[in-house]
Amino acid sequence: MPRLPLILIAPSFFLLATLHVAMAGSLTNYATPLGWKEQEFSRSIISREAWGARSPLAGMQRQEVTGVILHHTGVQMKRTTSIASKMRGLQSFSQRAGHVSPGKVKPPWPDVPYHYYVDANGQVAEGRDVHYAGDTNTGYDTRGYIQIAVEGDFERETPSTQQISTLRKLLAYLLSSWNLAVERITVHSDHASTVCPGRHLMQELPSTLDLIALERRQSNLPGGLTKDECEKKDPAPLSSCTNAGSR
Ligand SMILES: [Zn+2]
Numbered sequence: 734m735p736r737l738p739l740i741l742i743a744p745s746f747f748l749l750a751t752l753h754v755a756m757a758g759s760l761t762n763y764a765t766p767l768g769w770k771e772q773e774f775s776r777s778i779i780s781r782e783a784w785g786a787r788s789p790l791a792g793m794q795r796q797e798v799t800g801v802i803l804h805h806t807g808v809q810m811k812r813t814t815s816i817a818s819k820m821r822g823l824q825s826f827s828q829r830a831g832h833v834s835p836g837k838v839k840p841p842w843p844d845v846p847y848h849y850y851v852d853a854n855g856q857v858a859e860g861r862d863v864h865y866a867g868d869t870n871t872g873y874d875t876r877g878y879i880q881i882a883v884e885g886d887f888e889r890e891t892p893s894t895q896q897i898s899t900l901r902k903l904l905a906y907l908l909s910s911w912n913l914a915v916e917r918i919t920v921h922s923d924h925a926s927t928v929c930p931g932r933h934l935m936q937e938l939p940s941t942l943d944l945i946a947l948e949r950r951q952s953n954l955p956g957g958l959t960k961d962e963c964e965k966k967d968p969a970p971l972s973s974c975t976n977a978g979s980r
Pocket residue numbers: 803804805921927929930
């Protein structure tokens with residue numbers, strides 16, 4: 734193989750080094766560098782641009798992310814409607830005044846109330862910018878939380894395997910991105926009087942969170958409590974203590 738003249742190699746090396754520095758710079762937004770699985774997952778998130786989002790209205794409140802809240806949409810899954818169309822519908826509904834339940838009116842919100850939306854087929858779309866607090870009908874302080882909605886009425890329906898798999902990947906990605914422990918994952922009913930996110934999603938959560946905690950311990954990432962720490966935790970974590978181990 735002919736040897737490349739040094740003058741050709743040097744600029745490409747310089748370019749690579751520059752690229753590397755630029756990439757490392759962009760990672761400083763993240764508390765921990767994302768693993769390849771998380772990077773791969775993040776590329777599957779359907780962006781606002783891809784689903785055709787309109788700009789948010791005025792009035793959003795900035796927030797520092799300290800945790801996650803899970804919701805169900807509370808309406809039956811629609812498997813044949815595209816996620817883009819659902820997101821556009823959700824945004825139209827969100828940005829105007831309307832009824833959320835008989836006799837209960839909501840004001841116009843600046844944008845969709847959730848930061849991520851997991852649809853019936855397990856696809857995930859970007860909602861409101863996570864740097865701004867979400868909105869709610871149930872009167873609690875939404876500041877500090879990333880709001881995730883999973884499509885379905887989980888008082889009546891069971892989440893699909895794809896939805897649970899996507900939710901697990903999304904949560905792992907968010908914990909790494911924001912340097913959050915698994916214990917910072919909460920559900921709507923922890924914050925307000927509601928059945929949200931529904932009993933069938935609640936049944937799936939402990940094993941899902943156990944698996945996330947286990948994977949994080951194996952990768953030496955923050956968020957996996959030891960069995961001792963887990964059992965002493967008050968209130969008890971959503972995740973059971975069975976997979977907590979020694980560190
Ligand atoms: Zn909710």
